[in-house]
C-alpha cells in the first residue's frame with residue numbers, strides 16, 4: 001500500500017483517501033537514502049474544512065511525537081475526515097534511526113535548518129521539501145517535541161510572540177486544545193531556523209511543544225500529543241465530535257506563560273552537577289532557591305545556589321545531573337493575562 005518516492009514532484013497531494021509514502025532523500029557522502037515516512041489523507045466525509053500537518057521526529061531522540069503521529073497515521077479514517085491531513089511522524093529520519101537529536105549524516109539539526117536549501121546537505125534538503133511542498137498546502141502546522149536528552153520541561157505547547165493579532169489569537173486557542181498544564185510563549189532571541197519560525201512567517205497557525213524528556217516515551221505526553229492533535233482536527237471540523245479535555249482532573253485550563261526575555265533562561269554558572277529542589281511546574285518567586293550546582297572536582301567549593309530570576313513558574317530544569325557552564329539550567333515562565 002505504501003509507495004517509495006524518489007521525485008517529490010510525483011506526490012499527488014490531492015488524491016482522495018489515505019496514501020502512505022516513503023520519500024527518499026539521497027545521502028550526501030555515501031550510497032543510500034533516508035526514507036522519510038509521509039501520510040497524505042484527503043478526507044471523503046465532506047467538503048474540505050482545513051489543511052493540517054503534524055510532525056514528529058524533528059529531533060530524532062524525542063519519541064512522544066513519533067509515537068502519537070505514527071498512531072494517527074494508521075488510525076485516521078479518510079471516510080471520517082473533511083479536509084486534508086498530512087502526517088510526518090519521523091521528519092529527520094536519519095536522526096530518528098540513530099536515536100540522536102541531530103542527523104548523523106550531516107550533523108544537521110532539523111529545527112535550525114529552515115527554510116532549507118534544495119542544494120544543501122540532507123537535513124536542509126528535507127527542510128526544503130517541507131517548506132516548498134508541504135507548507136504551501138496547509139493552514140495549520142503542529143510540531144511535537146520532547147525537550148531532548150538532558151532537560152525536563154513541564155509538558156507544554158508553545159509558540160513565539162506573534163505580531164498579527166488575528167494569527168496570535170487563533171494560535172493561542174489552538175495551543176490550548178492540547179490541554180497541557182502550560183502554554184508557553186517563548187523567545188525568538190535564542191535561535192533561528194526553526195520549523196515553527198518558517199511556518200509562523202508564512203502566516204500558518206503554528207504550534208510547537210514539549211511532551212516528554214530524556215529519550216523516553218512518557219504516557220502522559222503521548223496522551224496530550226495524540227488527543228491534542230485530534231482536538232485540533234475537531235476544532236476545525238476535519239474530524240467529527242466534541243473537543244475533549246485531556247487532563248479532566250485538573251481544575252483549571254492551561255496556564256498561559258511567557259519566556260520571551262533571555263533573563264528568563266538561567267545558565268549554569270559553572271560546570272557541575274545539578275540538584276533540583278522542586279519538580280517542574282511549581283510556582284516560583286524572584287530570588288527563590290531552586291537548586292544547587294556541585295563542583296565535585298574542588299573539595300573546598302560549597303554547593304552553589306541557583307535562584308529564580310523572576311516571579312513565575314518553573315518550566316524547565318536539568319533532568320540529567322551533569323551540566324556544563326553556560327548551558328541553560330532553568331527556564332521560568334511568567335504568567336500572561338488573557
Ligand SMILES: [Zn+2]
Pocket residue numbers: 058059062111145146147148
Ligand atoms: Zn526537539
